Amino acid sequence: xxxxxxxxxxxxxxxxxxxxxxxxxxxxxxxxxxxxxxxxxxxxxxxxxxxxxxxxxxxxxxxxxxxxxxxxxxxxxxxxxxxxxxxxxxxxxxxxxxxxxxxxxxxxxxxxxxxxxxxxxxxxxxxxxxxxxxxxxxxxxxxxxxxxxxxxxxxxxxxxxxxxxxxxxxxxxxxxxxxxxxxxxxxxxxxxxxxxxxxxxxxxxxxxxxxxxxxxxxxxxxxxxxxxxxxxxxxxxxxxxxxxxxxxxxxxxxxxxxxxxxxxxxxxxxxxxxxxxxxxxxxx
Amino acid sequence: xxxxxxxxxxxxxxxxxxxxxxxxxxxxxxxxxxxxxxxxxxxxxxxxxxxxxxxxxxxxxxxxxxxxxxxxxxxxxxxxxxxxxxxxxxxxxxxxxxxxxxxxxxxxxxxxxxxxxxxxxxxxxxxxxxxxxxxxxxxxxxxxxxxxxxxxxxxxxxxxxxxxxxxxxxxxxxxxxxxxxxxxxxxxxxxxxxxxxxxxxxxxxxxxxxxxxxxxxxxxxxxxxxxxxxxxxxxxxxxxxxxxxxxxxxxxxxxxxxxxxxxxxxxxxxxxxxxxxxxxxxxxxxxxxx
Numbered sequence: 261x262x263x264x265x266x267x268x269x270x271x272x273x274x275x276x277x278x279x280x281x282x283x284x285x286x287x288x289x290x291x292x293x294x295x296x297x298x299x300x301x302x303x304x305x306x307x308x309x310x311x312x313x314x315x316x317x318x319x320x321x322x323x324x325x326x327x328x329x330x331x332x333x334x335x336x337x338x339x340x341x342x343x344x345x346x347x348x349x350x351x352x353x354x355x356x357x358x359x360x361x362x363x364x365x366x367x368x369x370x371x372x373x374x375x376x377x378x379x380x381x382x383x384x385x386x387x388x389x390x391x392x393x394x395x396x397x398x399x400x401x402x403x404x405x406x407x408x409x410x411x412x413x414x415x416x417x418x419x420x421x422x423x424x425x426x427x428x429x430x431x432x433x434x435x436x437x438x439x440x441x442x443x444x445x446x447x448x449x450x451x452x453x454x455x456x457x458x459x460x461x462x463x464x465x466x467x468x469x470x471x472x473x474x475x476x477x478x479x480x481x482x483x484x485x486x487x488x489x490x491x492x493x494x495x496x497x498x499x500x501x502x503x504x505x506x507x508x509x510x511x512x513x514x515x516x517x518x519x520x521x522x523x524x525x526x527x528x529x530x531x532x533x534x535x536x537x538x539x540x541x542x543x544x
Numbered sequence: 545x546x547x548x549x550x551x552x553x554x555x556x557x558x559x560x561x562x563x564x565x566x567x568x569x570x571x572x573x574x575x576x577x578x579x580x581x582x583x584x585x586x587x588x589x590x591x592x593x594x595x596x597x598x599x600x601x602x603x604x605x606x607x608x609x610x611x612x613x614x615x616x617x618x619x620x621x622x623x624x625x626x627x628x629x630x631x632x633x634x635x636x637x638x639x640x641x642x643x644x645x646x647x648x649x650x651x652x653x654x655x656x657x658x659x660x661x662x663x664x665x666x667x668x669x670x671x672x673x674x675x676x677x678x679x680x681x682x683x684x685x686x687x688x689x690x691x692x693x694x695x696x697x698x699x700x701x702x703x704x705x706x707x708x709x710x711x712x713x714x715x716x717x718x719x720x721x722x723x724x725x726x727x728x729x730x731x732x733x734x735x736x737x738x739x740x741x742x743x744x745x746x747x748x749x750x751x752x753x754x755x756x757x758x759x760x761x762x763x764x765x766x767x768x769x770x771x772x773x774x775x776x777x778x779x780x781x782x783x784x785x786x787x788x789x790x791x792x793x794x795x796x797x798x799x800x801x802x803x804x805x806x807x808x809x810x811x812x813x814x815x816x817x818x819x820x821x822x823x824x825x826x827x828x829x830x831x832x833x834x
Binding site for chain 1: 768
């Protein structure tokens, strides 16, 4: 007689990490209230609304945490920006009832770029990102608000952002969420469908998409990244069902961008070097 | 005394603002003292916040000075009332720094320190960096109180099953656990997975040894890291009888009946069994004891 054999179900580790969106939203709302109100006595937030899902989720979280009247969505189109980005950003501010303003950055960006006619797309994109951050910080100063960051974990890990621009706001609620998790959170929060369904894009060039730039879908990148961060080697990932070429794309981007996730490198000369010996937490 | 009125104060301190947090504690003591209370338990680093890095050297206190601040706060708001207080703090002992908890008895207007426990397991991995700044406690002591024998374990002390086991074998009937647990794990379920893990550990310890577990969790976000509160009282059958939510400052309270300890041990005499077998286990030459 043969006995029935019971074996555990093997986890499919090729899936992007899951999320409980209700729990996450609650936690992030508490985070925003603590960081802004309790920690800094600031009740207002400024969010750059790009028309994408990351900034939409951030605006939704801010509105829930601080109340819509304390949230300022800023649209910052450049002359080549897609009109759809502008109208999708409007969907967010209308749905939430937050404050909205539009500050065209063409004059500011071109004020510099006119002297650099040979600047390639990468340089031009970085200039636009840095001008936008200039606007967000100044608007925050004007409004007595704090700029709130919108960078997700996937783009942070892949280095797919402009250093000291997208990553510069002092508080970021979604920076430990992979893009796939941001999408699930967006659905739970009720972000307009058009923003969830459209292909993510930095909108620095016409027809640009993130996944086209990266050479991999977010779903696959998120699954690979999450396992790399858990300690899996490339060979182990391939053995468990990942495509070697895609694993290598992700690993290369991750390993070549550690510097983008740090403050500038400072020469250490003393026993009191800041952040080496002199260590104080950010909220002290 | 067979029934002890316990209040656990889940604090959400302002980072590094010891004096302000101590002032707030007076209001909390006034509230807690308005109802019958015999024992008040506060979290790890309850009045400074947990992640201090190098600022720990600025904020660490001599245990007598810290106990003096606590007893003054109590007596100012509850003159003439007796109470025992447990509170976590960063300790400066002649220039050696510890993550400690004090057990203070206030009786007849006088305060006496019954015990100071220095955290033995200093997490220094991932988000944690305690051993960079602090020294390890070297002793796990149980101590007598007017409510019976107790032990204090701070946070990771509790994650090593052998520590509460030794405390129980040494006679502790109530284990007090001040803690600061940064939350993580949003993947599944209705709560952070780190909270689920803590609950399992605490309820398992209580059920195995037939002890009360008084867990005080720090709350509030510290530089993005959210402390998970979830203070709880676990009875000697391993059941959580009252618990606080993860977020925000709270007081949870319950009368705990010490007779339940004997009932639980009669029903499930695992601690007695351990007493019998432990010498054989420890005599094992394969154990790397030295």
